[in-house]
Amino acid sequence: AQSVTQLGSHVSVSEGALVLLRCNYSSSVPPYLFWYVQYPNQGLQLLLKYTSAATLVKGINGFEAEFKKSETSFHLTKPSAHMSDAAEYFCAVSGRDSSYKLIFGSGTRLLVRP
Amino acid sequence: GAVVSQHPSRVICKSGTSVKIECRSLDFQATTMFWYRQFPKQSLMLMATSNEGSKATYEQGVEKDKFLINHASLTLSTLTVTSAHPEDSSFYICSASHDPSSETQYFGPGTRLLVL
Numbered sequence: 001a002q003s004v005t006q007l008g009s010h011v012s013v014s015e016g017a018l019v020l021l022r023c024n025y026s027s028s029v030p031p032y033l034f035w036y037v038q039y040p041n042q043g044l045q046l047l048l049k050y051t052s053a054a055t056l057v058k059g060i061n062g063f064e065a066e067f068k069k070s071e072t073s074f075h076l077t078k079p080s081a082h083m084s085d086a087a088e089y090f091c092a093v094s095g096r097d098s099s100y101k102l103i104f105g106s107g108t109r110l111l112v113r114p
Numbered sequence: 115g116a117v118v119s120q121h122p123s124r125v126i127c128k129s130g131t132s133v134k135i136e137c138r139s140l141d142f143q144a145t146t147m148f149w150y151r152q153f154p155k156q157s158l159m160l161m162a163t164s165n166e167g168s169k170a171t172y173e174q175g176v177e178k179d180k181f182l183i184n185h186a187s188l189t190l191s192t193l194t195v196t197s198a199h200p201e202d203s204s205f206y207i208c209s210a211s212h213d214p215s216s217e218t219q220y221f222g223p224g225t226r227l228l229v230l
Binding site for chain 2: 032036041042043044045046049051090094100101102103104105106107
């Protein structure tokens with residue numbers, strides 16, 4: 001069975017500081033991995049996804065994530081946080097079977113201090 | 115591209131009534147749609163997967179007679195919460211995939227349901 005663990009329910013950074021949101025997955029086969037962002041009372045927006053091409057994936061809004069098989073990790077980073085980055089971030093995994101069902105982590109709320 | 119809408123954005127209803135939530139793919143044909151439920155400050159939990167023209171596949175623990183899903187066309191899926199109770203109050207989010215071979219889902223903005 002697949003699962004996702006996001007370490008840290010809340011992460012607080014200063015504006016301009018590095019953002020690091022952690023995600024570890026469990027899967028018997030190489031999965032697809034995703035990062036989504038959710039603003040209050042809104043649906044989810046895809047930030048980036050890993051589908052077995054390059055291990056360093058660049059997404060929207062300056063975010064990127066690196067797939068590390070040896071560490072079963074897919075951490076999300078951004079060099080310099082903006083106030084507008086404050087939101088809830090979800091890591092998700094899906095299998096490579098035809099169902100493509102997403103399993104979400106518990107989420108990490110990013111707070112950006114001025 | 116790949117825009118998904120939901121209607122209504124929020125609904126308040128009395129206990130015992132039924133509520134229908136619509137999910138539409140606006141600029142693509144969605145062969146598969148997913149329905150999720152999100153409780154406050156929690157993650158999304160998949161409720162069911164629906165493919166156009168066939169019965170939905172429900173996740174374990176989701177009552178199919180309570181949460182009726184219809185995917186009658188390639189651009190519309192509906193979720194009906196029957197005989198709603200206060201414990202059904204939640205944020206319901208749909209997503210759609212435009213290609214059976216695609217791993218990417220596009221999410222709607224969600225519907226906030228409050229059952230009094």
